[in-house]
Amino acid sequence: MSLTKDQKIATKQELAENLALTNLTIAEVAAELNTSEAKIERILNLKQNSLNDGWIFRNYLLKKVAEKGLEQVPFTALGGDYHDYWFLDAGIIDAGIIDAGILSKGNR
Template identity: 40%
Template sequence: MSLTIIERRNTKKELAANFNLAGVTLEQAAQDLATTPEHVEAVLQLQVDQIEEPWILRNYLNKQLAAQGKTPLPYSRLQGDPAEHWFLNTDLIAKGRLN
């Protein structure tokens, strides 16, 4: 998925807002996602090696929020089921790991 500059900016804001709403730390998210805090921060900034990584983080945050009885703030580009996007590796997303 190729994003424009504005779409990238909005997606970073949306991920950050849901990360803050979930109340998790970088360390907790890293442990849960089998990676490092630096990698989680990189994904929050959309500095990724695999285009699936923002989707993995989105799903993680959505699960954290649901467990707290909260509704995720809407995403402008990370919408719907990743399986609807032919270019995404849904097996990788389903693993729920950022490694």
């Protein structure tokens, strides 16, 4: 699935706004998700190849915002039930395991 230019702009903004609501740094998020800051940056900028990773990050942010008792910024393109999307691996998303991808020194 591909997002339109407007959907990409909106999704990047929605990710960034929800991240800001958590008051967590990218380093803290990366540590909690057992990945690198570079990977989180790629997801925030929609440069990550795995579509599952974006949904895992989305779910993580929504959970963290809810834990703070704050109102979440709704996602427009990353909406609906990911279990219904054939192109996503719902089991991986449910497990919250960010794809390791191709690892190189300092690129996890």
